[in-house]
Structures are given as C-alpha cells and as structure tokens.
Amino acid sequence: MIKSLLVYMVSFAALFFAVLHTQHWFIESYSSNIRFNYYDTNLFFAVASALICIHLKLFSILKALQPQLGYIYLPTLFIKGALFFFGFRDTVFSLGNLNISERLCLLISLLVFLVLEVIFVIKILKENNPEI
Template structure:
C-alpha cells in the first residue's frame, strides 16, 4: 500500500511540474498573461486529486467499505468543485470576464489532473471488485 501511495504522490507532483511549465511556456510564447496565479490553481488541482486517490486507497483497505468505494468517490467531485470555488472566489470568480487564455489555463489543469485521478480511481476500483465465477 505504501508503494501505491508513493506512486500517487510522485505522479501528481510530476504532472504538476509538467503542466505548470507547459502553461508558462505557452503563455510566454503567445505573449499572453492571466490575472490569477495559475501556480495556485495547479497546486490545488494536483493536491486535491492526489488526496482523493490516497483516501480512496486507504478506504479500500477497510473490508466493509470495499463495495462502497464508487459511491464514496462520487461526492468528491462536488466537494472538490466547492472547495475550488471557495478557495479562489476572490482570485478567479471575482473577475468579470475571463479571457480565452485564462479559461484554457483553468480547464486544461482541471481536465489533466482529473484524467490522472480517474485513471488511479479505476485501478483502485478494479482491485476491489469481487470476481464473479462463471
């Protein structure tokens, strides 16, 4: 279990640095800027997704929770959205109109970290799915 937890942390940290530098490079190359800290939004998405995967892995070790893991995961998407709103209410949601580059920064970060999160969640759920005998 420690190995899988370490894999989650390293994977999300590596993806964070790749996404951060890629966004920085693209913004510089296109002479664009964003009015919020994309470092902070990226760190939020990386940490939130990593914590979801870590908690789901820990819950999977509890025998009574194994059949409920999918139901445990579903509300985390709404919780993450709510926490993002409250965390960045002044920085992002106070802006009247977001530019295309600002929207792309937020959406690309959200989708990239969500893809890795879903990849790990599927692996966790597959490990804990009972095998049906045919």
C-alpha cells in the same frame, strides 16, 4: 500499500510540474495575460486529486467500505468544485469575464489532473472488485 501511495504522490507531483512549465511556456510564447496565479490553481488541482486517490486507497483497506468505494468517490467531485470556488472566489471568480487563455489555463489543468485521478480510481476499484 506504501508503494501505491508513493506512486500517487510522485505521479501527481510530476504532472504538476509538467503542466506548470507547459502552461508557463505557452503563456510566455503567446504573450498572454493571466490575471490570476496559475501556480496556485494547478497546485490545488494536483493536491486535491492526489488526496482523493490516497483517501480512496486507504478506504479500500476496510472490508466494509470496499463495495461502496464508487459511491464514496462520486461526491468528491462536487466537494472539489466547491472547495475550488471558495478557495479562489477572490482571485479567479472576482475577475468577471475570463479571457480565452485564462479559461484554457483553468480547463486544461482541471482535465489533466482529473484524467490521472480517474485512472488511479479505476485501478483502485478494479483491485477491490475484479468484475468491473
């Protein structure tokens, strides 16, 4: 159990630094102008995804919740979206129209962390329900 939680934290931390430095390199290479702090948005996506995986793993310990793990995971996507909106309402959403590099910066961060999150969620669900 502790090993799994450490794997989640290390994986999301490593992915965070990889995405952050890759984005920084692209932004510097193409002299793009990002009007928001992409460090903060990447940190949000990494921490939110890691917390979702950690909580799902902790919920999988309880026998009563094991059949409902998939249903527990579904609302987390909407909750994460709402928290992102409220957390970055003044910095990202107040900018009006985002340019292409800003849109890609947000979209790539979201998708990369979501892919790792889904991989871990599928692994947790398969551990608790082998017929998946």
